[in-house]
Amino acid sequence: MIPMKDYPSRLSDPNSRRLGTFSYLPPLDAAQLRRQVAYIVGRGWTPAIEHTDPAHATGHYRYMWKLPMFGETDVDRILGEIEACRAANPGHHLRLIGYDNIAQSQGTSMVVHRAPIRA
Template identity: 35%
Template sequence: MRLTQGTFSFLPDLTDEQIKKQIAYAVSQNWAINIEFTDDPHPRNNYWELWGLPLFDINDVESVMYELESCRKQHSGLYIKINAFDNTRGVESCVLSFIINRPSYEPGFELIRSEDIGRNQKYSFRSYATAKPEGSRY
C-alpha cells in the first residue's frame, strides 16, 4: 500500500532534479525548510523526527540537498519528507510538504471496529508497522 500524505503523494516519486526545483521554489518564496523522518507514518502522527535544525534564511538549494542526502544516508529505510513554512503573517504555516523517501515495503493500515454505547460502531486504524518495536519496523 502506497502512503498518500502531502503534496504530490498520488504521483510517482519525485526525482532529485524535481525535488531541487520544489526546494528552489520554496527558497524563492523565502520559506523556512525542514526535513523530517519517521517509521510510523500514521496520518495523525504529526510529530515526525526533525533532521537537524530548521533551515531558516537559506538562499542555496544545494545546502538543503546536502542535508537531505545526509538524512537519506542515515535513514534510508524510513519515510522522509520536506516541509516548507511561510511566516509572512507572523505564524509559521506549513505551505508545502511532500515525501521524498519511502521504505521498500509499505505494510499499510488495519481498520479496527469496536462497539460503543447504544451499539454504535467506532472505527479507527493503526499502521501494521507499529506491531514491531520502534527502530525495527522496516
C-alpha cells in the same frame, strides 16, 4: 468531465498509504526535487526536513532532522541535508517542509523519499 480516479488505500497494506502532497504521483526525480526546493527558497520560506519509520507514517509526530534551515538559500545545501538524512535513516520516509514565516504556517510539505515497506 474526467472521471475521478480511485486510489485504494488500506490500513492492512502499508504500500497503499498516501502521505500528503504529491504522494499520489510517481516519486519526484532529482530535477523535479531541485525545482521544488528552489520554489521554497524563492518564496522566502524556511526549509526543514522530517523523517519517520513507515510503521508510524500515518501518525502526526515525525522526527525533525536537525533544526529548520533558517535563512538558507543554497538549494544544493538543502539537497545535501536531504541526502544526509536519508543516509542516516535509510529505512525512514523523509518529508521536506517549507515554513512560511509571514503566515506562521507550513507553506508546503512533500514526501521526498519513501522507504521500502518490509512485509
